[in-house]
Amino acid sequence: MTLHALDIPEDLAELATWLERHLVSLELAELVAELAALHPVPLEPAPSVRELLGPRLDTVLKGGLTTVPPEVLKRLLVQPTLLLELQELVLAQGGDYWDRVKPLSADMENRVERGRQRLELLFKAPESKEAQGAFTVARTPSISWYRQPWFASLATAATILLAVVVYQRYRNSTGASVTASQTAWGWNRRDATRQDLSANAYLSLLADAAGDWFNERPQHPLALARRISEFRQGCTVLILSEHKPLSDADRRWLSVRCRLWASKLDKHLAVLEAGRDPLQVRTEVDQTIRELVRAIQTHTLEATSGSRLNLLKMALLR
16 A cells, blocks of 8 residues: 655655646545544634635646645645645646646556546447437547546545545454444434425424434444534535525525534544544534534524514505
């Protein structure tokens, strides 16, 4: 197994190029995992990559990292999850410059290219001779391999595979056994995001479902990590749900809050993995859950009051 962190250049002039090659590589997840293990998780909220780079972001997307100051590049190494955010932006919005960046592993690039060619042959194969003569397939403009949608899927798969391998090694070394939850809870419950309710009933249901967190009180670090991860998965469910009962304003409010709550849960999980006392972490998560439940309940009351006020105004105008 290659440890990428050992190859960090001592010369800061070479650091930008080294990071660029990782950003167009499937191996970025491995580097991020190594750097996260080396650096303690900051207690204060970390900036997003857009906040860190600011007006330099457009320049980076067009021309790479060579104009980024060394202290900012070092920040990317100390807070490595920012590299994953930057990779996503490069894949989606990067200019022609990134087409010319050479990935870390030529062998990996060759294997991915062979797989892409096989997929092309599979998708272009006609169902019958009649179909082959009936219509032709229009050729699409060539796009760099690492900016294709399937590459993002491979990168995601590589990250998941890395997490599974790390977990299995930890489980084998400690003898710990974790039983998967048999019943969905919180926002993972099917009825937690029912789309046939009124807005107030929908928000109230979300608040009640969040309270499921307190139904179990794990003390072992691994059990607590599983519990936090399951609630965090519920945040993803909310972020990606349609929320048909809600107005556009309420959907925007909920989306912003969900991302904030997800970020807090990620930090709780990170400090737990860094060795903080599990009971202390659980107390901190309890506070986060209480705050988010209170936020939903408060917003529900404000929305209700606003609706009643509008009805009153309409009645007075008649």
